[in-house]
Amino acid sequence: MSGLTRLEDALAQMLGSVKSPPGTATRPLLDALGAVLAEDVVATVDVPPDDNSAMDGYALRAADLPGPLPVSQRIPAGQVGNPLKPGTAARIFTGAATPLGADAVVMQENCEEADGLLTVNGGVDPGQNIRLRGQDIKAGEIALRAGRRLRPQDMGLLASVGVDCVTVYRPLRVAVLSTGDELVEPGQGPLQAGQLYNSNRYTLAGLVGALGMEWVDCGIIRDDAQATAEALQEAAAVADCVITSGGVSVGEEDHVKRQVERLGQLDLWKLAVKPGKPLAFGRIAGTPFIGLPGNPTSVFVTFVLVARPFLLKMQGVAEVSTPVLLAKSGFSTGRAGPRQDHIRVSLEQSELGLTARRFANQSSGVLSSVSYSNALAIVPPGRVISEGDDVEVLLLDLLTG
Numbered sequence: 001m002s003g004l005t006r007l008e009d010a011l012a013q014m015l016g017s018v019k020s021p022p023g024t025a026t027r028p029l030l031d032a033l034g035a036v037l038a039e040d041v042v043a044t045v046d047v048p049p050d051d052n053s054a055m056d057g058y059a060l061r062a063a064d065l066p067g068p069l070p071v072s073q074r075i076p077a078g079q080v081g082n083p084l085k086p087g088t089a090a091r092i093f094t095g096a097a098t099p100l101g102a103d104a105v106v107m108q109e110n111c112e113e114a115d116g117l118l119t120v121n122g123g124v125d126p127g128q129n130i131r132l133r134g135q136d137i138k139a140g141e142i143a144l145r146a147g148r149r150l151r152p153q154d155m156g157l158l159a160s161v162g163v164d165c166v167t168v169y170r171p172l173r174v175a176v177l178s179t180g181d182e183l184v185e186p187g188q189g190p191l192q193a194g195q196l197y198n199s200n201r202y203t204l205a206g207l208v209g210a211l212g213m214e215w216v217d218c219g220i221i222r223d224d225a226q227a228t229a230e231a232l233q234e235a236a237a238v239a240d241c242v243i244t245s246g247g248v249s250v251g252e253e254d255h256v257k258r259q260v261e262r263l264g265q266l267d268l269w270k271l272a273v274k275p276g277k278p279l280a281f282g283r284i285a286g287t288p289f290i291g292l293p294g295n296p297t298s299v300f301v302t303f304v305l306v307a308r309p310f311l312l313k314m315q316g317v318a319e320v321s322t323p324v325l326l327a328k329s330g331f332s333t334g335r336a337g338p339r340q341d342h343i344r345v346s347l348e349q350s351e352l353g354l355t356a357r358r359f360a361n362q363s364s365g366v367l368s369s370v371s372y373s374n375a376l377a378i379v380p381p382g383r384v385i386s387e388g389d390d391v392e393v394l395l396l397d398l399l400t401g
């Protein structure tokens with residue numbers, strides 16, 4: 001395993017290796033944001049349940065005009081009126097069921113009521129301002145399919161068909177391990193020479209949590225073969241997937257990749273991506289393992305590009321995608337490289353449209369530009385980008401929530 005694997009090939013291999021989704025549980029809809037539906041949800045009612053008024057005004061038969069028409073009843077939302085007497089109008093309010101016989105609603109701004117008689121200004125078409133029963137969803141239709149990761153608007157849709165509990169896959173348990181003798185946890189005192197604070201643990205806790213999954217904190221592994229082997233085995237025994245940061249490159253202090261080879265199987269190592277080249281993927285005692293390269297930006301970028309789609313597929317999401325947008329490049333790249341590069345940019349509106357402005361420091365050890373950016377611009381392998389070119393961008397808010 002020496003050459004670099006293209007990102008799309010690595011993803012195809014990884015996603016193709018996903019087996020059955022986790023077990024299921026029933027959850028109150030209000031607690032199900034971000035959970036993945038394990039069953040289709042079939043509507044048992046029409047939405048809306050009745051033909052109803054889209055306006056505050058008067059319900060009538062269009063053919064009865066021109067009036068004036070006597071106002072024969074008053075129908076607020078939540079009440080059911082009587083069938084509309086021919087040659088009359090009903091005072092009606094937005095959302096109220098229209099009375100049997102009415103075929104139009106005139107908004108009150110277009111008519112006048114005086115002494116119980118309604119005069120309508122202008123023409124009225126049959127069907128005007130009436131929202132038909134079942135126009136949103138009909139009883140018997142699938143409101144949402146299994147494999148949908150619930151967003152706020154999906155929760156609203158399910159509530160609209162009367163659902164208050166859903167069957168979802170239980171959240172994946174994702175073990176996160178940091179590696180490195182130089183690491184100190186924030187809050188554990190000042191740094192000694194050669195040390196730095198463990199930022200990857202926090203980045204990964206956030207990324208895993210934002211996917212609605214359970215973060216299993218497995219702490220820091222020291223740069224030692226035996227300690228690495230033990231920690232990996234323990235993590236694999238308690239989690240659905242093990243994610244490590246660091247220790248996957250070629251130095252003799254990089255133990256993770258070697259121990260995975262020894263304990264289980266290594267299916268992928270080294271991708272044609274920048275940052276994050278030495279990413280490793282395999283299994284430990286059957287549990288999937290993703291070894292993210294330790295540099296803080298490499299952790300973030302490879303999680304978003306590789307771990308996120310893999311975990312979502314494991315979680316049971318039916319359609320996993322990494323959405324891209326087109327923007328104008330506000331920068332030029334140098335020599336074409338063999339790896340797909342991911343440039344931290346700030347997307348800004350300009351006279352050219354949406355423009356991707358490059359942050360000055362693109363080092364994979366620099367986390368501030370990841371935090372300050374709102375997108376990654378993609379430079380495909382072998383491509384040179386000039387200022388003003390179209391460039392594909394990944395919106396970070398779409399991928400971290």
Ligand SMILES: Nc1nc2c(c(=O)[nH]1)N[C@H]1C(S)=C(S)[C@@H](COP(=O)(O)OP(=O)(O)OC[C@H]3O[C@@H](n4cnc5c(N)ncnc54)[C@H](O)[C@@H]3O)O[C@H]1N2
Binds near residue numbers: 246275276292296
């Ligand atoms: N001779 C070569 N050296 C390196 C190569 C190479 O091809 N040949 N690749 C480089 C690339 S690219 C990357 S990326 C790194 C990946 O290295 P590792 O995954 O082995 O990670 P470490 O060496 O353990 O750490 C790298 C870097 O990141 C810092 N780090 C690690 N963990 C954390 C953490 N939890 N919080 C904050 N910072 C962390 C660590 O201190 C190092 O500076 O390898 C290159 N080397």
Ligand code: MOO
Binds near residue numbers: 273277298365
């Ligand atoms: O690919 Mo490494 O992630 O350059 O720093």
Ligand SMILES: [Mg+2]
Binds near residue numbers: 248249250251253254
């Ligand atoms: Mg290393």
